[in-house]
Amino acid sequence: MNNEVRPDPARSNTGRLGRAQVGITVLCALVVLIDGFDTQAIALVAPDIAAEWQVPTATFGVVFGVGLLGGAIGAIIFGWAGDRFGRKPTVLFAVALLGVASSLTPLAGSVGELTFLRLVTGFGLGGALPGVIAITSEYTPQRLRTAVVSMMYCGFPLGAVLGGLITVRMVPALGWQSVFVLGGAAPLLLLPILAIWLPESARFLAVKGSTARLNKVLRRTGLDAPPEAEDTGSTEHSSVVRLFTDGRATGTLLIWTALFLSLLMSYLLINWLPLLARQAGLSSTTATFGVVLLNLGSIIGTIVIGRLTIRSRPAVVVGTAFALGAVAITGIAFSQQSGTWMLVAALFAGGLSIGAQISSLGICVNLYDTSVRATGVGWAVGIGRVGGIVGPVVGGLLIGVGISTPNLFLVTALASLLAAAAILGIARRRATTTDHPAAQPTKATER
Known part of the structure; x- marks a missing residue:
């Protein structure tokens, strides 16, 4: 048998x-x-x-x-x-x-x-x-x-x-x-x-x-x-070289770019939001609560984005969320001394930009077949964490040279916008390429 x-x-x-x-x-x-x-x-x-x-x-x-x-x-x-x-x-x-x-x-x-x-x-x-x-x-x-x-x-x-x-x-x-x-x-x-x-x-x-x-x-x-x-x-044993063969190279570079920029953006927000809120004259309680709302917003946003990816093309949904998140981060930049407006903008920034960053991992796993998937995810996560290291450092350097609070958040919004472009690039590539079979969308997934 x-x-x-x-x-x-x-x-x-x-x-x-x-x-x-x-x-x-x-x-x-x-x-x-x-x-x-x-x-x-x-x-x-x-x-x-x-x-x-x-x-x-x-x-x-x-x-x-x-x-x-x-x-x-x-x-x-x-x-x-x-x-x-x-x-x-x-x-x-x-x-x-x-x-x-x-x-x-x-x-x-x-x-x-x-x-x-x-x-x-x-x-x-x-x-x-x-x-x-x-x-x-x-x-x-x-x-x-x-x-x-x-x-x-x-x-x-x-x-x-x-x-x-x-x-x-x-x-x-x-x-x-x-x-x-x-x-x-x-x-x-x-x-x-x-x-x-x-x-x-x-x-x-x-x-x-x-x-x-x-x-x-x-x-x-x-x-x-x-x-x-x-x-x-x-x-065949997995190798990082295989992330750039059989038509995977473009997708690999785009997901690395998206995760690098999105983690840079996330850690800029999480690390500098409390300090910059205090400098704007807001209370320590409001500043701390802003970070809490970023995290809570990301949970809500991830769930909503995840549900939407079932009904539509995942890369298009995630890329759009990154772009809308850039608008929300811009709202933080111009909240000035309004604690309420800053908290609302932080909630939406977490839901859209950080929610999209979390959802990008779902895009990542679809780029690779089983034999190379953990290597692909591992490198993508690793590159993303490098962005997480760079983000706070960039924030400190910009503050050190005298950049204003609104302009720092505009830089953060730009990172979210560029991450959107990378993810939407994956969506465009999937719609036009005859790539590796594992990277091809199914009719049920990419309608």
Whole structure:
């Protein structure tokens, strides 16, 4: 008897998410939530650490930057490893690494030690992303992929909101160390759950010809076949060079451009909005609430954008959101001393521009077939995080040369507009090219 499980093409665009697929998406979202929690928490506890160690607050610019640098390197390396050794083992290793590094952070006694631990933590955080993004996408029917990957990644802004709320309460009562104890315990507690319940990508196993493991995973998840008929015959190891072959080069460069600019924009907003709001004469409460609304807006925006991508061409929807987000950011630039107007503009900027930035990951996974997907996502996430490093630095340099507050936000709006152009370039390319089969839109996806 032939026990090989063959993909059913009819499932590609007509399938719905089953209970197992929803569970997989939730597990991946929990990993991303930890990333958001960690990113927000370190920013909020930095003043307390600086006061205790009696070092200038400005010193922590390196601490913030090295965490993002570690994330960029981790995403690239673990993305390559995910295509070669599997998505699940790389996710488990990355989660374990960030859990251990965060748990050791309370023992740091100097900026140098803290910087090293933030580098390792960032390496683990960034390293987990290609795997969870690939697993989520590869258990999702293609017509829903952009929406589901985007909603899964809502865990990041949700984690940032929780990080802010928890940190504000924990630090006064238990000290800044308690935040990292919690930040380390969460991934270590999640690790055995992931080991038991997170399956390896069925499509990855199909590509690698692991029939016995594939059958076992399909029985566990209740699926009859891998969620999408795709490239299941390639056994070639993934390489960054393959991101520029078989017609992938243009899409790769455009998604890198979009993610670089959108992360630059996001971190400019998140890092400089509170300070510039204070300089405009607004209260500290209003300034902090502006960042909260950015994150909440991004959650709402991602859900709305995701729903729209099911009914229309995903790249067109996401590109349009970036362009409209540029208008909202311009609204922040001209809010001047009106706290209400600034908060409203921040909510829309988060919903449109940052929501589009999160949704861009759904565009990214559709550019690559299974055999190279984790590498493609890893490099895209890594390039994006470089933009996240550059954003705050650019903001500081512009402020240093005397740029006005409105003009700084106009620069931020320009970044969103250019990201829109890159994503719309992907939409135009898909409409006109006879590209690699994995990059071709299906009728249900690109109507």
